[in-house]
Amino acid sequence: MTDRRAADRLLTVDSINTHYGESHILFDLSLAVDSDEIVALVGRNGAGKTTTLRSIMGLTPATDGTITKNGDPIHDLDPHEIRKRGLSWIPEERRVFGSLTVEENLRLAAHSGAGDQSDTFEEIYEQFPRLDERRTQKAGTMSGGEQQMLAIARALLGPETDLLLLDEPSEGLAPQIVDDVVDIIRELNESGVTILLVEQNAEMALELADRAYILETGEIVHESAAADLLDDRETMEGYLGVK
Structure with missing residues (x-):
């Protein structure tokens, strides 16, 4: 080592x-x-x-x-x-919740964290403007690249990473x-x-x-x-x- x-x-x-x-x-x-x-x-x-x-x-x-x-x-x-x-893990093949919207995916992740994460949630949209544009789109209908962005964004919510x-x-x-x-x-x-x-x-x-x-x-x-x-x-x- x-x-x-x-x-x-x-x-x-x-x-x-x-x-x-x-x-x-x-x-x-x-x-x-x-x-x-x-x-x-x-x-x-x-x-x-x-x-x-x-x-x-x-x-x-x-x-x-x-x-x-x-x-x-x-x-x-x-x-x-x-x-x-x-520690946060983004698995192979991304595994977003395809039947949920982008916003629902993110809110589900944010809900696992402690306290009010509203500021962090809006920071995510600033960091990933493409996700901001697709807040109401079901994740399963997005491109693979957009799903990867969602998977990364989701991993940054919840407990601090x-x-x-x-x-x-x-x-x-x-x-x-x-x-x-x-x-x-x-x-x-x-x-x-x-x-x-x-x-x-x-x-x-x-x-x-x-x-x-x-x-x-x-x-x-x-x-x-x-x-x-x-x-x-x-x-x-x-x-x-x-x-």
């Missing part, structure tokens, strides 16, 4: 093992995310990337090892308690829409949200990220600055199939 100052470390995953039934998926996996970083977790399909995020969020708890946020253990907490600690886990945000999106999503991720990070990004589009992820890990069959096999990995074509081709 990278030797970084503990004061900067927001999330530490230390030697976790995770199983689905009798299937062993993650093997002594360790990674760290520091405040204000974008960290990319890349790997081939089936490498265990989504399982890593699910383990961090307590949805598929690790069978051993530790996960800490700001030095405090969270691996034994229920998912809703982990959410209260400032300082660490966002993003799972395949570019999946199924047209290249121009991917560029829009990349801009949103950058803006979020610049506003103070730390991001752990799982992404099949490795080049896109590495262009966004500060650091990167490669996951292969449940094990971390490479860690470096994202820019260094992007320039290392041998490693990119060997582990990710990117020439």
Whole structure:
């Protein structure tokens, strides 16, 4: 694991093992995310990337090892308690409530937070003007890019988020829409949200990220600055199939 100052470390995953039934998926996996970083977790399909995020969020708890946020253990907490600690997860395929309007999706998320969130709610519309234009539109009738914007906006409501886990945000999106999503991720990070990004589009992820890990069959096999990995074509081709 990278030797970084503990004061900067927001999330530490230390030697976790995770199983689905009798299937062993993650093997002594360790990674760290520091405040204000974008960290990319890349790997081939089936490498265990989504399982890593699910383990961090307590949805598929690790069978051993530790996960800490700001030095405090969270691996034994229920998912809703982990959410209260400032972690938010946007799953693959976005999973918005298609039969509800944009506003209903957002109000449902806002309702899970403590206190009056009216100011934050209006800030979301300022940050995502396309959603403001579609307040009364059913989410299921929007484009994939608009649904991804809604999923990101929804994750920022409720308990305050300082660490966002993003799972395949570019999946199924047209290249121009991917560029829009990349801009949103950058803006979020610049506003103070730390991001752990799982992404099949490795080049896109590495262009966004500060650091990167490669996951292969449940094990971390490479860690470096994202820019260094992007320039290392041998490693990119060997582990990710990117020439």
